[in-house]
Amino acid sequence: MKLYAPSTIKQIKEQYDFKLSKSLGQNFLTDKNIIDKIIEDSFIGEDDLVIEIGPGIGVLTAAAAEVAGKVIAIEIDRNLIPILKDTLTEYDNIEILNQDILKTDLNQIIESNTEIDGRKTKSVRIIGNLPYYITTPIIMKILEEGVKADSITIMMQKEVADRIKAEAGKKAYGALSVAVQYYCSVASVANVPKEVFVPQPKVDSSVIRLDIRKDKPVELFDERVFFECVRAGFGQRRKTMLNSLSGVCGLSKEAIAQVMQSIHIDSMRRAETMNIEEFALLANEIYNYQRG
Ligand code: SAM
Numbered sequence: 001m002k003l004y005a006p007s008t009i010k011q012i013k014e015q016y017d018f019k020l021s022k023s024l025g026q027n028f029l030t031d032k033n034i035i036d037k038i039i040e041d042s043f044i045g046e047d048d049l050v051i052e053i054g055p056g057i058g059v060l061t062a063a064a065a066e067v068a069g070k071v072i073a074i075e076i077d078r079n080l081i082p083i084l085k086d087t088l089t090e091y092d093n094i095e096i097l098n099q100d101i102l103k104t105d106l107n108q109i110i111e112s113n114t115e116i117d118g119r120k121t122k123s124v125r126i127i128g129n130l131p132y133y134i135t136t137p138i139i140m141k142i143l144e145e146g147v148k149a150d151s152i153t154i155m156m157q158k159e160v161a162d163r164i165k166a167e168a169g170k171k172a173y174g175a176l177s178v179a180v181q182y183y184c185s186v187a188s189v190a191n192v193p194k195e196v197f198v199p200q201p202k203v204d205s206s207v208i209r210l211d212i213r214k215d216k217p218v219e220l221f222d223e224r225v226f227f228e229c230v231r232a233g234f235g236q237r238r239k240t241m242l243n244s245l246s247g248v249c250g251l252s253k254e255a256i257a258q259v260m261q262s263i264h265i266d267s268m269r270r271a272e273t274m275n276i277e278e279f280a281l282l283a284n285e286i287y288n289y290q291r292g
Contacts, residue, residue, distance in 0.1 A: 003059045003087055004030050009198050012057055016083050020199060024077055025131030028056050029155075031196035038207055039063045041189045042125050042153040049113050049121045051149070053101050053128030053138060056080065058087045060127060065091040068125070069116035072109060076100045101138055106147045124148060129155040132201070136160065136176060139210075143183040152210040153189060161188075161206035168275040175234040178276055179227070182217065184210035218280035225249060225290075226283035233271030233279070241274065241282075242267035249286055259285045 002008055009028055012018055020026045029035060038060060044050055044067045055061040055073035057080065065071045071094045075084065081098050088094050093116075097104070106126075114121050126149045130138060135156045142152060159172075164180045165188065166172035180186065189207035194200050220226045232248045233241060241260065246253035260267040263285050265278060274282075 001087070002032075003057060003062055004032050004035060006030050006198050009057065012083055012087075016079070018079055018083060021077060023133070025054075025133050026056065026077070027129075027132075027197040027199060027201045029059055029129050029196065030198055031192070034190060034192055034196060034207070035059055035063050037190050038127060038129075038153055038155070039067060041187075041207075041209055042127050042151065043123075044068045044125050045122055047116060047119055047122040049110065049116060049124045051106065051109065051124065051126045053126065053154070054131050055084060055096070056129070058084050060129060061088055061094060062091065064127060065094050069093065069119070069121065070095070070113065072097060072113070074099050074101050074104055102134065102141060106142065106149070107145065110148050123150040125150060126152040127154065132157050132160075139164075139180065143180065143212075149212060151212065152184075153207065154210075155192060155205050155207045158191065158204045158206040161208050164208060164210075169273055171272075173272050174237075175230050178230050178234075178279060180210065181276060182226075184212050186210055218276055219284075220280055221284045221287040225287045226280060229283045229286065230271075230279055233274065237270065237272060240268045240270060241265070244271065249290055251286060251289065255289060256286075259289050 044064060047069050050064045050068040050071040052061055052064060052071060052073040055075050061071055061073045073094060074097045075081065078098050081096060084096050110124055126142065163172045163174055163176050165186050166177045187209045189209050192205040192207060194204050228248055229245065233244050236244055242253065242256055245256045257267050263281050265282060
């Protein structure tokens with residue numbers, strides 16, 4: 001059965017009386033080349049554990065199971081569980097969990113799968129064609145919880161992928177770019193037109209791969225101060241750093257001006273011109289200032 005064929009989706013809907021849920025972001029992928037590209041660029045090996053977010057009817061799940069040691073697919077929609085059991089019946093290396101990804105302890109899953117068929121698990125690869133309504137919460141959950149995965153290859157709205165990839169000075173650059181780039185190096189995998197989904201979404205998509213860094217790009221005295229500066233800086237994009245940051249970590253406007261002068265960063269600059277290194281320098285100086 002060609003799982004990716006639009007006719008298969010139609011047949012499944014009829015056979016199981018399955019209704020696609022718009023609110024769960026169910027736009028199923030129907031392009032074999034894109035499926036192959038996602039799997040290829042995830043660099044999945046035979047001793048790898050794959051965790052898939054939102055398998056739908058299992059197009060990516062089946063393709064991943066062909067190359068991985070084991071695939072664990074996490075799907076929130078209980079109506080899809082009996083369907084997945086049927087569509088993936090030929091694979092004995094797939095486990096399906098009927099859970100909300102945002103409430104799933106991924107590290108616990110990883111710790112329970114340190115061996116696959118008696119062999120040590122080599123890498124943990126997260127993949128998924130994400131439900132677009134919770135793309136950012138899913139990514140930030142994985143990164144902030146320090147999930148012990150090696151890479152995350154995910155499809156999302158193109159506009160969100162552009163924000164994640166953006167460099168300082170670009171229009172799309174913002175708090176999301178800084179946060180994701182702090183934890184990961186970002187690689188483009190594919191641009192995907194909206195026509196290859198059933199039903200067709202309103203916007204185009206992109207696939208990116210996030211390779212989780214073993215070593216962070218900057219040294220931080222306190223991550224919380226760094227993220228507070230980033231959040232405050234981009235909170236009101238039109239404001240200068242001096243105005244946006246006043247109040248951060250309880251520091252007055254005068255104190256922020258003094259800190260910025262001491263590290264030679266013009267306090268009239270706006271957050272979108274500040275790269276990660278500059279945010280780190282600023283956060284570390286604020287941290288030192290606070291300690292006296
Ligand atoms: N992987 C399939 C594909 O490419 O055709 C389906 C992708 S569809 C864009 C997103 C999938 O995520 C749907 O199957 C949806 O039910 C599921 N989903 C939505 N919210 C979820 C959540 N919080 N946890 C787990 N799965 C979720």
